[in-house]
Amino acid sequence: MHHLTTKTLSVGGVPIGGGTRIKIQSMTTTKTSDVEKTLAQIADLKGVGADFVRLAIADEGDAFALKEVREKCQIPLVADIHFSPKLAVLAMENGADKIRINPGNIGGEQEIRYVADCIKAHKIPVRVGSNTGSIEKGFLEKYGRSAEALVESALYNVGILEKFGVQDIVISVKASDVKMTVNAYMGIAERVQYPLHLGVTEAGTFTSGTVKSAVGIGSLLLRGIGDTIRVSLTDDPVKEIWIGQEILRACGLDEAYVDVVACPTCGRCEWESRALAEKVTEFVRPYKKKAKIAVMGCVVNGPGEGKDADLGIAGGKDCCLLFKKGEIYKKIAAQDAEEEFFKEIRLLLDGE
Numbered sequence: 230m231h232h233l234t235t236k237t238l239s240v241g242g243v244p245i246g247g248g249t250r251i252k253i254q255s256m257t258t259t260k261t262s263d264v265e266k267t268l269a270q271i272a273d274l275k276g277v278g279a280d281f282v283r284l285a286i287a288d289e290g291d292a293f294a295l296k297e298v299r300e301k302c303q304i305p306l307v308a309d310i311h312f313s314p315k316l317a318v319l320a321m322e323n324g325a326d327k328i329r330i331n332p333g334n335i336g337g338e339q340e341i342r343y344v345a346d347c348i349k350a351h352k353i354p355v356r357v358g359s360n361t362g363s364i365e366k367g368f369l370e371k372y373g374r375s376a377e378a379l380v381e382s383a384l385y386n387v388g389i390l391e392k393f394g395v396q397d398i399v400i401s402v403k404a405s406d407v408k409m410t411v412n413a414y415m416g417i418a419e420r421v422q423y424p425l426h427l428g429v430t431e432a433g434t435f436t437s438g439t440v441k442s443a444v445g446i447g448s449l450l451l452r453g454i455g456d457t458i459r460v461s462l463t464d465d466p467v468k469e470i471w472i473g474q475e476i477l478r479a480c481g482l483d484e485a486y487v488d489v490v491a492c493p494t495c496g497r498c499e500w501e502s503r504a505l506a507e508k509v510t511e512f513v514r515p516y517k518k519k520a521k522i523a524v525m526g527c528v529v530n531g532p533g534e535g536k537d538a539d540l541g542i543a544g545g546k547d548c549c550l551l552f553k554k555g556e557i558y559k560k561i562a563a564q565d566a567e568e569e570f571f572k573e574i575r576l577l578l579d580g581e
Contacts, residue, residue, distance in 0.1 A: 232248050232453045233418055233453045233454055234247070234248060234422065235247060235248075235422050235423060235424045235425065235456055236397075236422050236423055236424060237249065237424075238354045238397050238399065238424055239354070240252075240281060240305045240307070240326050240327045240353075240354055241281075241304075241305030241306070241326030241327070242305070243280055243281070243305050245354075245399070245424050245456050245457050246399075246423075246424030246456045247424075249456075250482075250483075251450065251455060251456060251457065251458060251477055251482055251483075252280035252281060252456070252457040252458075253278065253279060253280050253281075253457070253458055253459070253470055253473040253474065253477070254279060254280060254281040254282065254283060254307065254457060254458070254459050255274050255279055255282060255283070255459060255460075255466040255467075255469040255470055255473075256282070256283040256284070256285070256309065256459070256466060257270045257271065257274075257282060257283070257284050257285070257466065258270070258466060260287075260291070261284045261285060261286060261287075261290075261291035261294050261295065261298065262288075262290035262291050262293075262294040263294075264294050264297050264298055264301075267284065267294070267298055268298060268301055268302060270466070271298070271302050271304060271306075272302070273467050274304075274466060274467060274470060275302070275303070275304045277467050277470045277471060277514075278470050278474055279304065279470050280304075280305070280457075281304065281305045281306070281307055281326075281327070281457070282302075282304055282305075282306055282307070283306075283307040283308075283309050283329065283459075284298070284306060284307070284308055284309060285309050286308045286309060286310050286316050286317075286319075286320045287316075288316070289316070289319065291316075292308075292316050292319035292320050292323055293319070293323060295308060295320055295323040295324055295325060296323040296324050298324075299323065299324030299325075299326075300324070305326040305327065306324070306325055306326050306327075307325065307326065307327040307328065307329055307356070308320035308321070308325035308327070308328045308329070309328075309329045310328060310329065310330050310335075311330070311331060311334055311335075312334050312335070313335070314335050314336055314340040314341070314343050314344045317330055317335065317344045317347070318343065318344060318347045321347050321348065321351045321353065322347070322351075325351075325353065326353060327353055327354045327355065327356065327399075328348070328353065328355050328356070329355070329356040329358055330344065330355060330356075330357065330358075331357070331358055331359065331363050331386065334363065338389075341389055341390070341393065342393050345390055345393035345394065345395045346393070348390075348395050348397075349394055349395060352397075353397070354397040354398065354399055355390065355395060355397065355398055355399070356398075356399040356400070356401060356426055357383060357386050357387050357390065357398055357399070357400055357401075358383075358400075358401040358402075358403065358426070359379050359382040359383040359386065359401070359402050359403075360379070360401075360402070360403040360404060360430045361374050361379065361403075361404045361405065361406070361409070361430070362430075363382070364378045364379060364382045365381075365382040365385055365386075368381045368382045368385070369382075374404075374409075375409065376402075376404075376409050376410075376412035376413040376416055377416070379402040379403075379404065379409070379413040379417075380402055380413055380416045380417045380420070383400055383401075383402050383417060384417070384420065384421070387400060387421070387423070398423045399423060399424045399425070399426050399456075399457070400417060400421060400423050400424075400425055400426070401425065401426040401427070401428065402414055402416075402417055403428050403429060403430035404429070404430060405429065405430055405431040405432065405433075405441075407429055407441050407444050407445040410428075410429050410430075410445045411445055411448055411449060414427065414449050414454055414455070415449070415452070415454065418454045424456035424457065425454060425455050425456055425457075426455075426456070426457045426458070426459070427445075427446045427449055427450070427454070427455040427457070427458045427459075428442070428445075428446065428458060428459045428460070428461055429441045429442050429445040429446065429461065430461055431461065432460070432461045432462060433462070433463060434462070434463045434464060435462055435463075435464045435468060438460070438461065438462040438463065438464070439460070439462065439472050442460040442461065442462075442472060442476065443472070443475075443476050443479070446458050446460070446473075446476050447476050447479060447480055450476070450477070450480045450482060451480055458473050458476070458477075459473070460472045460473045460476070471514075474486070484519050485517045485518065485519055486516070486517065486518070486519070487513035487516050487518060487519075487520045487521070487522060487578065488520070488521045488522070489506065489509050489510045489513060489521075489522050489523075489524065490521065490522070490523045490524070490535065490538065491503070491506035491523070491524040491525070492524075492525050492526045492527075492534065493526075502524055502525065502526045502544055505524055505542070505566070505567055505570070506524040508567070509522060509524055509570075509571075509574065512571070512574065513574070513578065516578055518578060520539050520540075520577060520578065521537065521538045521539050521540075522538060522539065522540050522541065522574065522577075523535030523538035523540070523541030523542070524541070524542055525541060525542065525543040525544070526543070526544065527543060527544065527545065533555060535552065535555065536554065536555030537554065537555070538552075538553075538554070538555075539553065539554070539577060540552075540553055540573055540574065540577050541553070541555075542566065542570050544563065544566060545563070546563065547562070547563055548560055548561065548562055548563055549561050549562075549563055549566040549570075551569070551570065551573060
């Protein structure tokens with residue numbers, strides 16, 4: 230898979246674009262001025278693998294609190310600002326590593342230049358985001374709510390920043406409609422070399438949001454498009470990072486993880502393989518190690534279907550078989566299966 234070449238930018242010392250690893254981000258749901266809660270949520274997001282964390286800067290209290298948040302956490306912070314050039318500048322002055330704005334709602338040329346000058350002075354990137362709720366009126370009238378309108382609106386706003394000398398720009402063109410999102414990103418990827426931030430906006434609650442994001446983000450990544458991603462879920466933001474990682478892994482863009490494969494089960498399954506598969510998946514989540522573990526429902530096909538797994542288990546009513554690379558090496562009683570399998574997993578991953 231060829232990754233389209235984009236410009237390399239730095240967000241708090243972390244590179245994006247230029248063929249570097251795809252970065253994952255999420256956004257806090259706390260009030261930024263509540264520093265204690267905000268730091269706790271940032272720690273949770275960093276702990277599960279977030280590369281950046283975005284914060285809402287809704288008022289001066291949030292902007293000034295950003296300084297303390299910046300001083301007390303070790304992850305790049307992106308300030309999300311709308312409608313106020315003053316808040317954009319305050320966020321940068323208080324330590325934002327990157328800002329997200331829509332020039333179309335910041336004000337006229339004087340206000341945009343005020344923000345642009347500060348971006349250049351602090352030497353940080355800016356994300357210009359257009360979505361179906363913020364398309365410039367002229368493009369909306371010309372193209373309607375469409376991929377073309379998203380692309381033209383984003384390029385128009387990028388042009389305004391370029392006019393004032395801003396060069397470190399990231400672009401997003403999101404819609405809640407998956408097909409429109411994909412078409413918009415494909416369209417803009419042909420016209421710019423700025424890094425692209427991918428996402429399906431307002432994707433929804435966990436199940437529907439995960440499916441929409443996987444289809445939209447995944448199809449773009451498989452085309453070599455995209456440099457950062459955010460899975461937008463109406464749920465705990467930690468889950469956004471989990472799903473983002475799974476999307477990257479499914480696209481073959483992250484190999485340093487433990488892949489847990491499990492069969493869907495059928496009438497031949499006579500033990501709780503589903504419950505074990507879920508426990509194994511949670512247990513291995515923190516590991517940054519290439520390995521494959523199989524949890525199979527029956528002994529009929531289990532070792533064969535999991536032939537390439539480093540370690541696997543296949544169950545029956547009274548006993549389970551453990552296998553490595555498809556070769557059975559141990560038979561254990563069903564009631565001991567979970568304990569014994571986890572011993573083998575620890576041995577595989579930790580060498581214990």
